[in-house]
Amino acid sequence: MTTEDSLRHKLHKKLKLSTGKSKNSKEENKKAQRTVDDDKFRKKENGGKRNLKSSGKDKKFRRGQEGSDEEGYTKGRFKPVNFDRKRKRIYTDKNMGGDMMIYDNEEVDNKKALSKKGMSRVKSNFVKEKNGDKSRTMWVSSKKKDATSETKRFSSKIKDVVETAQVSTRQRGKEKEAEKVDGGRNVSSKQLTTSKSVSNNNLDASWNKYSDVSLLNSSKKTVRNKKGFNDDSDALDDQPKKKKRVIRIDPYDISNKRLDDGVIVEESAKEKKKDLKKDAEMSKNAQFRAIQPSPSILSFVEDNLLGRRRLIELRRAGYNIELSVPLDNVPFSASSERERIEDNIFRNKLTFFAAAKVSSSFPAPDLPEIAFAGRSNVGKSSLLNALTRQWGVVRTSDKPGLTQTINFFQLGTKLCLVDLPGYGFAYAKEEVKDAWEELVKEYVSTRVGLKRVCLLIDTKWGMKPRDHELIDLMERSQTKYQIVLTKTDTVFPVDVARRAMQIEENLKANKSIVQPVMMVSSKSGAGIRSFRTVLSKIARFAKL
Ligand SMILES: Nc1nc2c(ncn2[C@@H]2O[C@H](COP(=O)(O)OP(=O)(O)OP(=O)(O)O)[C@@H](O)[C@H]2O)c(=O)[nH]1
Numbered sequence: 001m002t003t004e005d006s007l008r009h010k011l012h013k014k015l016k017l018s019t020g021k022s023k024n025s026k027e028e029n030k031k032a033q034r035t036v037d038d039d040k041f042r043k044k045e046n047g048g049k050r051n052l053k054s055s056g057k058d059k060k061f062r063r064g065q066e067g068s069d070e071e072g073y074t075k076g077r078f079k080p081v082n083f084d085r086k087r088k089r090i091y092t093d094k095n096m097g098g099d100m101m102i103y104d105n106e107e108v109d110n111k112k113a114l115s116k117k118g119m120s121r122v123k124s125n126f127v128k129e130k131n132g133d134k135s136r137t138m139w140v141s142s143k144k145k146d147a148t149s150e151t152k153r154f155s156s157k158i159k160d161v162v163e164t165a166q167v168s169t170r171q172r173g174k175e176k177e178a179e180k181v182d183g184g185r186n187v188s189s190k191q192l193t194t195s196k197s198v199s200n201n202n203l204d205a206s207w208n209k210y211s212d213v214s215l216l217n218s219s220k221k222t223v224r225n226k227k228g229f230n231d232d233s234d235a236l237d238d239q240p241k242k243k244k245r246v247i248r249i250d251p252y253d254i255s256n257k258r259l260d261d262g263v264i265v266e267e268s269a270k271e272k273k274k275d276l277k278k279d280a281e282m283s284k285n286a287q288f289r290a291i292q293p294s295p296s297i298l299s300f301v302e303d304n305l306l307g308r309r310r311l312i313e314l315r316r317a318g319y320n321i322e323l324s325v326p327l328d329n330v331p332f333s334a335s336s337e338r339e340r341i342e343d344n345i346f347r348n349k350l351t352f353f354a355a356a357k358v359s360s361s362f363p364a365p366d367l368p369e370i371a372f373a374g375r376s377n378v379g380k381s382s383l384l385n386a387l388t389r390q391w392g393v394v395r396t397s398d399k400p401g402l403t404q405t406i407n408f409f410q411l412g413t414k415l416c417l418v419d420l421p422g423y424g425f426a427y428a429k430e431e432v433k434d435a436w437e438e439l440v441k442e443y444v445s446t447r448v449g450l451k452r453v454c455l456l457i458d459t460k461w462g463m464k465p466r467d468h469e470l471i472d473l474m475e476r477s478q479t480k481y482q483i484v485l486t487k488t489d490t491v492f493p494v495d496v497a498r499r500a501m502q503i504e505e506n507l508k509a510n511k512s513i514v515q516p517v518m519m520v521s522s523k524s525g526a527g528i529r530s531f532r533t534v535l536s537k538i539a540r541f542a543k544l
């Protein structure tokens with residue numbers, strides 16, 4: 001016989017006893033019947049099984065009945081269903097597979113309190129309940145004599161919250177919401193297990209309190225989350241969709257351009273210019289490659305081993321490659337012969353005797369002069385050293401702009417060699433460079449005794465506008481000049497011939513130019529002897 005059946009049996013017994021004893025028996029019967037009906041109704045509502053958990057109304061009902069029922073009970077009348085005379089707790093009965101049972105306090109001394117497992121089962125049952133399965137519910141008595149009013153208030157709040165949550169979940173059928181509420185319960189159950197060590201009286205109160213708080217929090221969170229979610233969705237829906245701004249830029253309209261655009265335009269213009277320059281240069285290179293040097297120039301280049309040559313080639317030709325300027329020697333010559341310079345005039349000692357920054361500083365023109373002009377770093381000073389074989393008399397440097405004055409060197413008593421400052425790029429201030437250029441122009445155009453200007457051109461780069469400027473000046477002043485290609489060892493022999501041919505062709509209409517174009521290398525010594533021969537003729541026949 002179950003507890004429910006025993007209670008029902010007791011009720012029926014009491015009803016029978018009450019008939020005929022009391023004067024107001026009819027009323028009392030009706031009252032008792034109503035209570036039974038209510039109880040039955042509650043049972044029906046909860047799936048025909050005993051409701052272990054009471055709602056707030058049930059509790060009130062019991063409390064309302066308590067006094068009268070107590071009175072009625074003492075008078076031998078009926079006792080309402082689930083009337084707790086003594087505290088009852090929920091414990092698991094191992095023998096019944098861990099199902100929850102209600103025991104009186106006296107009976108539970110040896111019973112084991114709810115374990116973690118049991119609590120998890122409780123939790124799962126609670127979830128089931130929320131999802132519509134009312135087969136298992138739990139009600140834990142909170143009727144403690146020492147229970148505070150605060151606890152009661154919280155517990156009633158819990159029930160309200162749980163009820164509202166249940167209603168909302170049922171109505172909406174959203175499982176997620178239920179889980180969130182369940183999450184709150186889960187926390188409370190955990191807290192319950194942790195507070196096992198606390199005394200029994202405090203246990204219920206604290207559990208109720210924490211559970212209240214947790215449930216309230218969880219419900220608040222749920223509501224908040226719901227609100228937030230809805231708000232977000234609403235906000236998303238309400239937000240007006242941003243229209244993409246389409247900026248149409250007229251490529252030809254410069255007024256609307258931003259600074260960045262301007263920069264891009266400038267850059268693109270620069271790139272275009274560069275491309276054009278490249279094209280022009282490419283076409284220049286193509287033109288240069290198309291030059292067919294004359295057989296005389298080609299034979300001269302080959303005879304003097306001009307251009308970039310392999311050492312093995314020089315060796316085969318009989319030159320001693322261990323010497324610093326090997327091609328300035330007679331092939332297969334002995335060591336004694338190497339010191340010999342063919343032209344007597346260049347056997348003389350080279351001596352520096354004057355330097356001029358201005359035309360007034362020029363020395364008296366006592367000797368025929370041969371000047372060496374050209375762009376900075378073209379190799380003027382080096383050529384002077386190579387011609388005289390007196391290294392170190394004229395200072396040289398790989399840094400453009402070393403020679404900054406007109407330097408006069410006397411070669412014996414017959415000839416004067418003049419080293420001019422270079423023009424074009426140099427590590428010097430623009431004003432200083434302009435001064436050099438003016439001085440050079442004044443010298444080549446006005447100098448008395450100047451028999452020849454050797455205009456040095458870098459074989460690799462050819463003639464530049466400044467070179468043409470000087471040529472025009474010398475043409476106007478009828479100064480004799482001769483083109484000398486320097487650094488021939490840096491390019492292929494055929495390109496040396498091409499450059500010589502190109503310059504000859506370009507300047508063949510000039511009147512003051514002296515042909516042929518000379519080709520030298522101060523490093524390898526190629527063409528130096530030939531150039532020396534040309535210059536010694538000047539000295540020989542020069543008349544002041
Ligand atoms: N490979 C090679 N380098 C040379 C030749 N002649 C000169 N050089 C180098 O070119 C650089 C410039 O030589 P310089 O004689 O000082 O030239 P510059 O024309 O007097 O220069 P500025 O005095 O500045 O006008 C030096 O590093 C030389 O070694 C040459 O025939 N072949």
Ligand SMILES: [Mg+2]
Pocket residue numbers: 380381382395396402403419
């Ligand atoms: Mg120099």
